[in-house]
Amino acid sequence: MPCADDDTERIAATARRALDICNACQFCDGYCAVFPALKSRRLVSANDLTFLSNLCHNCRSCYHACQYAPPHAFDLNLPKSLSLVRQQSYRDHVWPPPLRGRLPGTGWSFVAAVTFVSVALVVLPVLLWVPPELVFGRHAGEGAFYRVVPWGAVAGVAGAVMLWSLLAIGFSVASFWRGMGPAPAGVALRPALCDALSDAASLRNLGGGGAGCNDRDERFSRARRRFHHALFYGVALCFAATGVATVYDHGLGWQAPYPVLSLPVLFGSLGGGGMVIGTAGLVLLKLRADPGPVAKGLAGADCALLALLFLVAASGLSLLALRETAAMGLGLLVHLGLVLGWFATLPYSKFLHAPFRFAALLRAAMERQARRVGKRAGNARGRG
Amino acid sequence: MTGVSCDFDVLVVGGGSAALCAAIAARRAGASVLLLEAASRPLRGGNARHSRNMRVMHQAPTPWVLGCYPAGDYLAELRRVADTADAGLSRLFVESSAGIVDWLAGNGVRFHGAADEVLPYSRKTVFFLGGGKALVNALYATVKELGVAIRYDGEVRALHLLDGPPAITLGEPEVTVRARSLVVASGGFQGDCGWLRREWGEAADYFAIRGTPHATGIPLRALLAQGATPVGAADRCHMVAVDGRAPLFDGGIVTRLDGIAHGIVVDREGRRFADEGAVVGPTRYTVWGELVARCPGGVAFSLFDAVIGERFRPSIFPAIQADSIGDLASALGIAPGVLNATVTAYNAAITGEATAGLHPPKTRLASPILIPPFGAYPVRAGVTSTCLGVRVDERARVLRRDGAAFDGVHAAGVIMAPNILGGGYLAGSAMAISAVFGRIAGREAAVHALR
Incomplete structure (x- = not known):
C-alpha cells in the first residue's frame, strides 16, 4: 500500500521537524520527560521518534505554551505529531508479525466487533445448552454464579485468552524495546526501574512541572491525571478482588458470591466505581478538549477502550446489585463476555499504550541514570 | 479635564508583558482598564511570547534561582552595556526586580524550579515554566479574571496628548477612546521596515524581525512628535545571527544560529x-x-x-551541502x-x-x-527590538523635552527600556524592565486617574 507508506513517512517527517524545532527552543524543558530526553539528542532518529512519541503523555501543555503553534508559519503541533507517530508504533510492533501495519486500528470498530463476538460467545452457548430456569432463575448462597456458568469454563476460557494476550503484549513490548534503539550501556537496572515505577504510579509527567496540564484549554487542571488515577487504580483493585477471590475459592474453599463486606466485593466495587468515574471523566475531557492539539482520527480507538472499560465496570457493579434477582444469570454472562472482550483486545487496542509508556519511562529513567553517571565521571576527570 | 467624559480610567496600549503587568496593577488599584493588543488573540503577547527568562536581583537562593545576585553586580553589568543610563532609574529598577518574581507568581505566572538539572545554571535569571507564551497566557488569564477589557486586533493609529485627557484613535472605521490616564507599552519600532530603512539604509531590507510584526512604533513616534524626550539610539537594535532562511517575522529563539x-x-x-x-x-x-x-x-x-x-x-533548516x-x-x-x-x-x-x-x-x-561533505548556513541579522525610547521618571511618567511630565501619560517596557539599557542590551533584562515598570506604570496611572 504505497499510500499508507507515504502517510507513514509524512507523519515521521512532520514529527521530526517539530522535535528539531523543539530542540532548538527547549522552553518546555520543565513540563515532562520528553524534553530532557530530546535535549540529550543532537538529531532525532527513527528510533528516537518511537521512544519520544511513547514517552509523551499527551498533556498538551507544550502546545499551549508554543509560540510556534498555528497560526504561526511553523505550524508546530508536537502533541498531535507525536500522537500520530505513537499510533503507528502500536501498529509496527503488534504481535504476531503478520498483523504488523494492520492492527491496532485507529477507529473503534475493531474493539467493538471483538467485544460483541466475545459477549455472543459467552451468552449464546449458555442460552443454548443451559436450561432457561437455571439461567433466569434466582440463585443464592455459595457457588451461585457457577450454577449458571461452570467455574472451569470461566477460568479456562478467560485464562487462555489472557495468556495469549499477555504473550502478545510481551512480544510487542520486546519488539518496541528494540525499536527504541540500543539502551544505554552500564546502567543499573534497579534504580531506573524504581524511577519508572514511581513515574508510572504517580503520573508525574502529567504534572506539567507543578502547574497541572492543559486538559481542555490554556487553563491548567489536574482533572486528567486524577481521572486516569481513578481508572488505573480501579483496574488494579478489580484484579486484587479477583486475586483474593481465587485464594478464597482454592485456598480456603469459600465459593463466590461473597458477602458485601468481604474483601473481594469491597475491592471490586471500589475498583469498579473508580473505573466508571475514571473512564467517564476521561471521555468527557476528550469531548470538551480544545481540538487544536488533538489528532482527531485517533479518538475512536481511545474512546473504544474507555467505553469497553466503562461497560466492564458498569456490568460488574450491576451484577453486584442484581445478584439476588432473576437478572443475575444474564448480568453475569454479559459481564463475563465484556471482560473476555477486554482481555482479547488488550494487545490490539489503545491498551498497548500502557506497557509501551512504561517501557519508554524505563528507557528515559535509564538514560537519566546514564547521564548522571557520565556527569560524575566528567567531574572526576575534571578534578583529576 | 473636567467636562470631558472618559471611557476608561486607564488605557493600556500594547499587549506584551509590560502592558499586561500595567493592566493588572492598574486594575488591582481600583481603576477600570482597557488593554489594546494590536495582534490577534492567538498571536498576542508582543515579544514576550518569545522570551524565556528574566534577570532579577536577589540576595539569597530562592526556589526559582540559585546563588545570589546582589544589586551591585546587576548595576555593574548594566553600566557595562549602557554607561549613559539614568543611574537613579537603574537603581530603582534593580531593587524592584527582587520583588517582581513573587508579584508575577501572585498573578499566575509559573517559574521553573531552579533545582531542576535540565536548566542551564543561572544565578542571575529565573526561567518561565514553558517559556514566554506560557507567561503571556497566565497574565491574560489574570487580566481577564480581574475584569480588564481587552481588545485584540486593536492597532492604535494615533495618540492625542495635548488637549485634555489622553486619547487614542484606533480601528477601521476609526474610533477614539479617551481615558484619564494612559500607559504606552507598545515596544520598539522594528516592525516598521520603512523606519528601519531610514536608520540603517539598505541593510535593513535584509533583516529578519525575530518577534511580533506589530511593533510598528506608531505610539512611539506619536509620543516623540508630541514632545516626549527621546532616549537610547534610533540607529541601534538588539540583533543576533539567525539562519538566513528564517521567516521575516516571529522566528524567535529557534532561528538563532x-x-x-x-x-x-x-x-x-x-x-x-x-x-x-x-x-x-x-x-x-x-x-x-x-x-x-x-x-x-x-x-x-x-x-x-x-x-x-x-x-x-x-540549524532547524537543513545545511546546504556539497562534496x-x-x-x-x-x-x-x-x-x-x-x-x-x-x-x-x-x-x-x-x-x-x-x-x-x-x-x-x-x-x-x-x-x-x-x-567532505562540506556544509554551509546562510546568516542574517535577526532584530529583537530597536533601542529608541522615551524618557520617563521614577513613576514611569513620560517626560517632555522641558523635563516636565505629561499629564497622565506613562510608559513601560521596551519603549522606555533605553532609559536603563541605552543603546545596548543585557540578556534577560528586557523582561524584568517590562514587569517592573509595567507594574509601576499601571499603579501610577491608576493613582492619577482616581485622584
Whole structure:
C-alpha cells in the first residue's frame, strides 16, 4: 500500500521537524520527560521518534505554551505529531508479525466487533445448552454464579485468552524495546526501574512541572491525571478482588458470591466505581478538549477502550446489585463476555499504550541514570 | 479635564508583558482598564511570547534561582552595556526586580524550579515554566479574571496628548477612546521596515524581525512628535545571527544560529571578514548579528566540514551541502575560485588552535575545513527590538523635552527600556524592565486617574 507508506513517512517527517524545532527552543524543558530526553539528542532518529512519541503523555501543555503553534508559519503541533507517530508504533510492533501495519486500528470498530463476538460467545452457548430456569432463575448462597456458568469454563476460557494476550503484549513490548534503539550501556537496572515505577504510579509527567496540564484549554487542571488515577487504580483493585477471590475459592474453599463486606466485593466495587468515574471523566475531557492539539482520527480507538472499560465496570457493579434477582444469570454472562472482550483486545487496542509508556519511562529513567553517571565521571576527570 | 467624559480610567496600549503587568496593577488599584493588543488573540503577547527568562536581583537562593545576585553586580553589568543610563532609574529598577518574581507568581505566572538539572545554571535569571507564551497566557488569564477589557486586533493609529485627557484613535472605521490616564507599552519600532530603512539604509531590507510584526512604533513616534524626550539610539537594535532562511517575522529563539565559532564565516564574495574565534560565549550571537548586518547584501555564510559540523547544534533548516568547496560555492552563489582560495589559505594558516599570518586571524577553535561533505548556513541579522525610547521618571511618567511630565501619560517596557539599557542590551533584562515598570506604570496611572 504505497499510500499508507507515504502517510507513514509524512507523519515521521512532520514529527521530526517539530522535535528539531523543539530542540532548538527547549522552553518546555520543565513540563515532562520528553524534553530532557530530546535535549540529550543532537538529531532525532527513527528510533528516537518511537521512544519520544511513547514517552509523551499527551498533556498538551507544550502546545499551549508554543509560540510556534498555528497560526504561526511553523505550524508546530508536537502533541498531535507525536500522537500520530505513537499510533503507528502500536501498529509496527503488534504481535504476531503478520498483523504488523494492520492492527491496532485507529477507529473503534475493531474493539467493538471483538467485544460483541466475545459477549455472543459467552451468552449464546449458555442460552443454548443451559436450561432457561437455571439461567433466569434466582440463585443464592455459595457457588451461585457457577450454577449458571461452570467455574472451569470461566477460568479456562478467560485464562487462555489472557495468556495469549499477555504473550502478545510481551512480544510487542520486546519488539518496541528494540525499536527504541540500543539502551544505554552500564546502567543499573534497579534504580531506573524504581524511577519508572514511581513515574508510572504517580503520573508525574502529567504534572506539567507543578502547574497541572492543559486538559481542555490554556487553563491548567489536574482533572486528567486524577481521572486516569481513578481508572488505573480501579483496574488494579478489580484484579486484587479477583486475586483474593481465587485464594478464597482454592485456598480456603469459600465459593463466590461473597458477602458485601468481604474483601473481594469491597475491592471490586471500589475498583469498579473508580473505573466508571475514571473512564467517564476521561471521555468527557476528550469531548470538551480544545481540538487544536488533538489528532482527531485517533479518538475512536481511545474512546473504544474507555467505553469497553466503562461497560466492564458498569456490568460488574450491576451484577453486584442484581445478584439476588432473576437478572443475575444474564448480568453475569454479559459481564463475563465484556471482560473476555477486554482481555482479547488488550494487545490490539489503545491498551498497548500502557506497557509501551512504561517501557519508554524505563528507557528515559535509564538514560537519566546514564547521564548522571557520565556527569560524575566528567567531574572526576575534571578534578583529576 | 473636567467636562470631558472618559471611557476608561486607564488605557493600556500594547499587549506584551509590560502592558499586561500595567493592566493588572492598574486594575488591582481600583481603576477600570482597557488593554489594546494590536495582534490577534492567538498571536498576542508582543515579544514576550518569545522570551524565556528574566534577570532579577536577589540576595539569597530562592526556589526559582540559585546563588545570589546582589544589586551591585546587576548595576555593574548594566553600566557595562549602557554607561549613559539614568543611574537613579537603574537603581530603582534593580531593587524592584527582587520583588517582581513573587508579584508575577501572585498573578499566575509559573517559574521553573531552579533545582531542576535540565536548566542551564543561572544565578542571575529565573526561567518561565514553558517559556514566554506560557507567561503571556497566565497574565491574560489574570487580566481577564480581574475584569480588564481587552481588545485584540486593536492597532492604535494615533495618540492625542495635548488637549485634555489622553486619547487614542484606533480601528477601521476609526474610533477614539479617551481615558484619564494612559500607559504606552507598545515596544520598539522594528516592525516598521520603512523606519528601519531610514536608520540603517539598505541593510535593513535584509533583516529578519525575530518577534511580533506589530511593533510598528506608531505610539512611539506619536509620543516623540508630541514632545516626549527621546532616549537610547534610533540607529541601534538588539540583533543576533539567525539562519538566513528564517521567516521575516516571529522566528524567535529557534532561528538563532549556533556553530559560527567552530567553522569560518565568509561574505557573499567568499571572503572572511572577522575573527570567528574572538567570541565563543553567549554573546557570540549578538556579536555576529551586528557583524552580518553590515555585510554587503546583509548576508554571510557559516562554513564547516563533516567533522566540524558535528560540534554544534544544527540549524532547524537543513545545511546546504556539497562534496567540494567549489560546488558548495556554486550552491551559495559565490565564485568558486574565491571560496577555494579563502578555505585553502585558512587551512594553511592553522597552527594548533589558531591561525598564524592570516587576516583576519582566527584566534580560537581553528580546525581545518577538509572532510567532505562540506556544509554551509546562510546568516542574517535577526532584530529583537530597536533601542529608541522615551524618557520617563521614577513613576514611569513620560517626560517632555522641558523635563516636565505629561499629564497622565506613562510608559513601560521596551519603549522606555533605553532609559536603563541605552543603546545596548543585557540578556534577560528586557523582561524584568517590562514587569517592573509595567507594574509601576499601571499603579501610577491608576493613582492619577482616581485622584
